[in-house]
Amino acid sequence: MDLPTVAIVGRPNVGKSTLFNRLVGRKLALVDDRPGVTRDRREGEGFIGDVAFRVIDTAGLEEADADSLLGRMRAQTEAAILEADAVLFVIDARAGVLPSDRPFAELVRRAGCPVILIANKAEGGAGMAGAYDAFSLGLGDPIPFSAEHGEGLGSLQDALREVLPEPDEEDEDGEGGKGLRVAIVGRPNAGKSTLINRMIGEDRLLVGPEAGITRDSISLDWEWRGRRIKLHDTAGMRRRARIDDKLEKLAVSDGLRAVRFAEVVVVLLDATIPFEKQDLTIVDLVESEGRALVIGLNKWDLVADQPGLLKTLREDCTRLLPQVRGVSVVPLSGLAGDGIDKLMQAVVDASEVWSRRVSTARINAWLTDATQRNPPPAVSGRRIKIRYATQVKSRPPHFALFGNQLDALPKSYTRYLVNGLREAFDLPGAPIRLSLRTTKNPFEKG
Missing domain, CATH: 3.40.50.300 (P-loop containing nucleotide triphosphate hydrolases)
Known part of the structure; x- marks a missing residue:
């Protein structure tokens, strides 16, 4: 528990x-x-x-x-x-x-x-x-x-x-007693409901060529390779400026709530028109909510004949979404049922990374090496000093740094530290939180 x-x-x-x-x-x-x-x-x-x-x-x-x-x-x-x-x-x-x-x-x-x-x-x-x-x-x-x-x-x-929040019941595999909570989100008509129907093996959700068929966030219990999964289908998310209908606004709000209660979020892209501005906005939302993330390239059967496309799209993902560097990008077809096993394995792997804890000793050994290779800059002639680091939470991984003048640490240096943490402790794609805790010297005259 x-x-x-x-x-x-x-x-x-x-x-x-x-x-x-x-x-x-x-x-x-x-x-x-x-x-x-x-x-x-x-x-x-x-x-x-x-x-x-x-x-x-x-x-x-x-x-x-x-x-x-x-x-x-x-x-x-x-x-x-x-x-x-x-x-x-x-x-x-x-x-x-x-x-x-x-x-x-x-x-x-x-x-x-x-x-x-x-x-x-x-x-x-x-x-x-x-x-x-x-x-x-x-x-x-x-x-x-x-x-x-x-x-x-x-x-x-x-x-x-x-x-206090409700405690998460856990089974022997460390997953919630009600199953690993997975939300499928994306723009309208990305194929979310079609994918879930194919996953569960029945036409449980209404599908069609029209965008915006799904209005409620639908929750379904499923089992994949002996693991209990709770799937959440959500309404397609459009820019607020393009939402006039009150019911659609409520549906999108319901989808946002599903993201907040999920453990892993699959952002489903249309492989024929991937990485639209709204796709990037949705990924930003998932990252800001601190959820584990997997990107699914749906309708891959329509573009599979283009050599080198997958490599190009993965490079695009690294360039456009640096905040979730290393996130899994999985090609699939909800209509044909291709790639679902690879998608679910990526989901389980993302959940494990999201829940990972790193010992304080390992973090501080890494910190010593990282600051020796690239020392923090000086402010007003006085060098910023990072004395100590620890992981304060998982789900998502949250680290705290303690030292002097950390409020003056440039964003470029915090990015360096976050990328270093991601690489050193194998945290691909997970949102990483970094808190800077400046400790004041009581003997210093202000």
């Missing part, structure tokens, strides 16, 4: 590890009255009632030089925040909101994921004044809580249920 992730963050000694132990149901994390006991991220499977999640205990957030131990601990905590589906921001209700709480409240707010504010050590109504003071952090309503005595668990359960 692929559980959603919850990170526990806050300044030192507010009870984060006690809360972690409470959520996992056993004493996995060391707990002591001294601040700074937790240094590394500790993970466990947490649950409150029927709400299950992966929970990460983090080091206390403190301002520190990036190269110091505290600075490296802070970088680990920031990586956990990036990885999380929700953040539990913990304050000490008895101490109230301290000045050191505020910059870190701003940090988690900027991270963009849901934040639940925990006013810990409020057992028996103690510290309620501090709990009310927590409203000033701008993180929503605080939950009065006692990690030591388990008070407030019901309120936390309700809050988590509202913000």
Whole structure:
């Protein structure tokens, strides 16, 4: 089961590890009255009632030089925040909101994921004044809580249920219990419904020469080589300016929703007129949504007699779609049933790449080599330094870099890094996310 992730963050000694132990149901994390006991991220499977999640205990957030131990601990905590589906921001209700709480409240707010504010050590109504003071952090309503005595668990359960995504059930092959979710998208009349009918072996979907027959996003269960697949046929996607009909607008919106819920998206092109502007726009959409991608060249039987065409089209794909460099381009014919096995193998391979994780040790070995071969540029006479990198998420692969002045890193250099990650760790075609986390020197006068 692929559980959603919850990170526990806050300044030192507010009870984060006690809360972690409470959520996992056993004493996995060391707990002591001294601040700074937790240094590394500790993970466990947490649950409150029927709400299950992966929970990460983090080091206390403190301002520190990036190269110091505290600075490296802070970088680990920031990586956990990036990885999380929700953040539990913990304050000490008895101490109230301290000045050191505020910059870190701003940090988690900027991270963009849901934040639940925990006013810990409020057992028996103690510290309620501090709990009310927590409203000033701008993180929503605080939950009065006692990690030591388990008070407030019901309120936390309700809050988590509202913000966490549903966990993905996985079978032995690592695929969703309802099957690998595959959306077939493309311009009108690219042959999406014809292809799906041929895949499932029956005329399940209405087809014809007219563009725009499909209006709803249709979901079908299928099995390919023993693997469960959930196929989504979608309405043809045209430019917004060319959509006047309200029903078609709703159909396209339904198709966009299918893309967002898919794991792999097959963008189907008409091989007789490939890589039209709208095709490129659709690929951009899939990449921006972070889905795994395969490009299918449908109606290949109509152009198969043109020597060298496939090589030319693959070169065109590399040139026109650098953001998904290495994506699989598969020739097929939905009408004749040719190329479907090759398409599905590409889909399964793309799903594996999309879900791939790379160890932090391998990433940093690569980073050292990459920055030695091509050092980051200098800004105002001071060289940008990338100190540390880690993968914070998969599906799609998401990497974080930590260092100084990274906000001044040129786009050309981030492209160099992304292409290097893609090549070094065999991530062809997958959308790659790269977060730049600048760590400030508190001793530097601004």
